[in-house]
Amino acid sequence: MLMRILLIVLVILVLVLLALSFHIVPQNYEGLVETLGKYSRTVKAGFVMIFPGVQRIRKVSLALQPLEISKYRIITKDNAEITTSLTLNYLVTDSYKYFYNNTDSVESMVQLIRGHLRDIIGRMELNEALGSTSQINAQLAEAIGDLTDIYGIRVVRVNVDELLPSPEIQKAMDKQLTADREKTAAIARAEGEARNIELTTKAKNDALVATAKANAEAIKTQADADAYRIKKLQESLDSAGEGYFRNQSLDSFNQLAQGPNNLIVVDKDEISNLGKIPAAKKIWDQSKKED
Structure with a gap:
């Protein structure tokens, strides 16, 4: 009886050990198998058998993942303070490097990107930076390049979402914009008035010229009539x-x-x-x- 119980317990333990030995690695994942806490091999998606208690498996996603980098401040070349935020997409290209070469590979990648962005914007003046978002994106993508490979990560896309000057600078820019608009409006009004004066003067001059021509024609007509009468008078007197x-x-x-x-x-x-x-x-x- 005792032997039967022990046999049943042994069978249950074997079944439990077998259940613990089999793992499923999902699609688009890799498994890192550790033996007694040390990396032993990398396994692909599917069924994986390990020795429970001696080995464990860590699953790493290889899918494209979005990440938003929170807002932080950067100083431009002309000592203006702007706030920026970024979004990016990355994927794990080497699960071993990603998990074992760094305690937090994603945070290390974020710090690297922030550092390069500070360097790029720090060489620009405020107005240049605010109007060159696409250029900054291109320079940032080129700068990070394959540097994140040391973390087993590849950045697929990085984008500067916004560049916001400090509230004080925004107020100054709003005042400048208002002043520029008022200046443009004043110039437009002055040009309109000058054009109106020009047209009015031209119309008056044209009227004076037309009047002078009409008077000249009238005088010429009168002179022609007088000459004709004098001619007729002379002809009559002669006859x-x-x-x-x-x-x-x-x-x-x-x-x-x-x-x-x-x-x-x-x-x-x-x-x-x-x-x-x-x-x-x-x-x-x-x-x-x-x-």
């Missing part, structure tokens, strides 16, 4: 006979005799020319009526 001018001269003397001033001294050769005066007047008045 009139001497008898006509004598009659006009007699009429002129009669009118002078009837007026208050009836004394006139004229050369005898020019007496006949007096008749041309009323004749010319009649012809002139007639030409103006025709116009």
